[in-house]
Amino acid sequence: MIKKKILAVDDEEGITRMLKRNLESTGRYDVRTENSGSAALAALSQFLPDLILMDFMMPGMDGGEVAGKIKEDQRFSQIPIVFLSAIVKKDETKPTGSNIGGLMFLAKPVRLDDLITCIENHIRK
Amino acid sequence: MVRFVRIIPNLKLYGAPGFFMSMNQPKHEENHSLTSGKSLIWLGRWLQPTGSRAVAMSVIILALIGAVSELVYQTGGTSFAWLHLMYVPIILAAACFGIYGGIAAALVAGFALGPLMPMDVATHLPQTTFNWVIRIGFFLLVGAFSGVISNLLNGQIKRLRQTNERLVQAHEDLKNAQMMLIQTAKLESIGRLAAGLAHEVKNPLAVIQLGVDFLSRMTPPENRDAIETIQEMGDAVQRADTVIKGLLNFSRSEKLTLVAMDLNALIEDSLVLVRHEFSKNRIALEKDLAAGLPKVGLDQGKVKQVLINMFMNAVQAMGTDGSLSVKTFIEPGTPGQSVGILIEDTGSGIPVDKLDKLFEPFFTTKPVGSGTGLGLSVSKNIIEMHGGSIKIGNRTGARGVVVTIKFPVPNTN
Numbered sequence: 001m002i003k004k005k006i007l008a009v010d011d012e013e014g015i016t017r018m019l020k021r022n023l024e025s026t027g028r029y030d031v032r033t034e035n036s037g038s039a040a041l042a043a044l045s046q047f048l049p050d051l052i053l054m055d056f057m058m059p060g061m062d063g064g065e066v067a068g069k070i071k072e073d074q075r076f077s078q079i080p081i082v083f084l085s086a087i088v089k090k091d092e093t094k095p096t097g098s099n100i101g102g103l104m105f106l107a108k109p110v111r112l113d114d115l116i117t118c119i120e121n122h123i124r125k
Numbered sequence: 126m127v128r129f130v131r132i133i134p135n136l137k138l139y140g141a142p143g144f145f146m147s148m149n150q151p152k153h154e155e156n157h158s159l160t161s162g163k164s165l166i167w168l169g170r171w172l173q174p175t176g177s178r179a180v181a182m183s184v185i186i187l188a189l190i191g192a193v194s195e196l197v198y199q200t201g202g203t204s205f206a207w208l209h210l211m212y213v214p215i216i217l218a219a220a221c222f223g224i225y226g227g228i229a230a231a232l233v234a235g236f237a238l239g240p241l242m243p244m245d246v247a248t249h250l251p252q253t254t255f256n257w258v259i260r261i262g263f264f265l266l267v268g269a270f271s272g273v274i275s276n277l278l279n280g281q282i283k284r285l286r287q288t289n290e291r292l293v294q295a296h297e298d299l300k301n302a303q304m305m306l307i308q309t310a311k312l313e314s315i316g317r318l319a320a321g322l323a324h325e326v327k328n329p330l331a332v333i334q335l336g337v338d339f340l341s342r343m344t345p346p347e348n349r350d351a352i353e354t355i356q357e358m359g360d361a362v363q364r365a366d367t368v369i370k371g372l373l374n375f376s377r378s379e380k381l382t383l384v385a386m387d388l389n390a391l392i393e394d395s396l397v398l399v400r401h402e403f404s405k406n407r408i409a410l411e412k413d414l415a416a417g418l419p420k421v422g423l424d425q426g427k428v429k430q431v432l433i434n435m436f437m438n439a440v441q442a443m444g445t446d447g448s449l450s451v452k453t454f455i456e457p458g459t460p461g462q463s464v465g466i467l468i469e470d471t472g473s474g475i476p477v478d479k480l481d482k483l484f485e486p487f488f489t490t491k492p493v494g495s496g497t498g499l500g501l502s503v504s505k506n507i508i509e510m511h512g513g514s515i516k517i518g519n520r521t522g523a524r525g526v527v528v529t530i531k532f533p534v535p536n537t538n
Contacts, residue, residue: 012328018335025342057324086327087320108331109362112338 003030004123007049009040009066010084011058019053022112029119037061041069044076050124056085056105067103080122084108096121182221186230189214194237208260211238215268223279224272231268235261319372326369334362371503381510383422388464388532389414389453391423395432396451402440403449411450418453418464421532423511431504431515435468435528438500442472442526456531463513465531474519474526483517508532 006029008019016033023029032047034040037058052070056063063083070076082097086108097106097118106118193214196207211234219227238260337359344351392414403410439449452467475483484505501517508515513532520527 012332014332015328015335018332018339022335022339022342025339084331086324086331108327109334109366110331111334111359112342 001028003028004051005029005047005049006031006051006053006119006123007040007043007047008033008053009035009037009058009063010055011035012055015055015084019115023116023119026116037063037066040066044070044073044079048076049079051119051122052079052081053119054081054083056083057087064103078124080104080124082106082118082122084110179222182217186214186218186221187233189217190230190234190237193234197238208238211264212267215264216271219268219271220275222272223276224269227268227270227272227275228265229268231261231264235264319369323369323373326365330362330366330369334359337362371500381424381427383424383511385420385535386423386425387420388418388423388466391425391428392432392451392453392466395429395436398429398433399436399440402437406440406443406445406447408440408443408446409448411448413450413452415453415455418455419462419534421464421511421534423532424507427507428511431507431530432466434500434504435530439468439470439472439526439528442474443470444472447471455534461536462534463531464534465529468528468530469520469525471523471525474524475517477519480518 006023008016008023008031010016010019010033013033013035016035020031020033023031032043032049034043038061040052040054041061054063054066058066063085067081067083070079070081082104084106095111095114097104097114099105104118104122106115190211193207193210196210200207215227215230215234218230222229235257238257337355341352341355341359344355346352396410396412402408436449439447443449448471450467450469452469454465454467456463456465484502505515508530511532513530515531516529518527519525
């Protein structure tokens with residue numbers, strides 16, 4: 001089975017480390033982590049992920065800006081993006097993610113099962 | 126009189142006990158005018174009989190007239206000094222009952238002394254019918270004159286009393302407004318704090334949650350202690366997240382999306398969402414929704430949140446086998462009418478000393494972990510943003526809590 005590639009972006013290293021450890025432990029994903037928007041953009045062409053998991057509020061370029069740049073680039077515009085955000089409330093989003101204004105959001109703290117369901121629902125097949 | 130009032134400064138006046146005394150540092154001038162005002166009010170109150178007091182005053186006046194007449198009889202009408210005592214009950218009657226009281230007492234006094242006439246003549250005093258008429262004339266003059274003064278004084282007292290009541294009311298309003306301002310400021314600072322706090326706390330919570338999930342995957346299922354420990358850690362994260370979520374409710378710039386709608390329909394919608402809790406706890410629902418309620422501007426989502434909050438509080442207070450009554454009503458009033466909802470449960474009620482703390486943020490009577498203490502303060506905020514009001518108290522004559530929520534009906538003019 002070919003592992004799906006996920007790019008996890010969050011300014012908090014603890015979160016990216018945890019995401020990598022958890023998702024890779026399933027044996028289904030290959031996870032690359034970045035801790036800023038610009039580093040994520042730079043990593044895209046080499047890594048070419050099947051899905052991007054990204055924090056929304058980040059210093060420097062925020063999640064929305066990064067997503068905008070990705071969507072503008074034809075090479076990457078088809079990559080699904082899921083935002084992991086601390087500023088949406090759980091009762092505004094389904095545990096497995098909600099579409100808010102055309103963007104997919106998951107509320108932090110997220111449970112691993114819900115995260116995997118969300119990834120499976122949106123990852124490029 | 127001013128001195129008299131100063132001697133007893135704690136005199137309670139017209140249901141405003143200690144109102145003037147409670148102002149922190151009254152200005153001297155203000156204090157002076159209020160004190161003389163108080164003296165007049167005190168005098169007026171003392172002299173203005175009502176009900177049984179009027180009967181007692183009348184008896185006293187008649188007894189005085191009788192006593193003076195008896196004195197005049199006893200002296201055979203020889204002493205004019207006793208005669209002058211008759212002015213006492215006449216003035217007293219005028220002071221108590223105004224001009225009519227004064228005139229009535231003068232006539233009674235005049236006729237009471239009427240039978241003296243022959244005796245007057247017999248005792249060679251220069252008493253004649255003419256003198257008697259003159260005497261009644263003087264009585265009437267004094268009675269009427271003191272009556273007019275008494276009436277004027279009472280009018281003044283009435284106006285002072287009204288002013289006093291208005292002052293008390295204004296002071297109450299001011300105090301309430303001040304309390305509301307303090308409360309609003311408190312909520313706003315909590316809101317600002319919450320937004321920052323939520324973001325800062327949710328990230329570490331996310332790390333812990335993912336860590337807990339990782340550990341639970343890595344731990345062999347036969348290591349039950351470890352699995353249980355990890356499970357408890359996960360629950361703790363969810364609890365912390367619930368508190369943060371409650372806090373976030375404050376931090377939103379709460380803008381309402383008002384739609385003119387039927388309160389009854391909204392209640393029905395909200396009840397659907399808690400129906401499961403009702404049946405699970407065997408709670409009977411009594412609905413009495415008034416027909417033809419005028420539509421009010423409501424933010425459907427937020428008001429539903431409030432109603433569900435109230436219903437769930439009631440369910441938690443009742444445990445099992447309770448009964449919840451939901452009524453709606455129209456209330457006429459100034460400036461406009463309002464529609465309201467009355468929710469009554471059969472739970473344990475609220476301790477009296479806790480009643481005034483209910484709407485304070487972070488106040489809760491629920492066990493640690495089962496309530497954030499923010500539900501009611503958020504609810505109150507939402508209702509007040511609609512221009513409405515919410516009151517929570519204990520039912521009278523039965524166990525349980527009664528919640529009254531009112532929304533103003535928009536003026537169609």
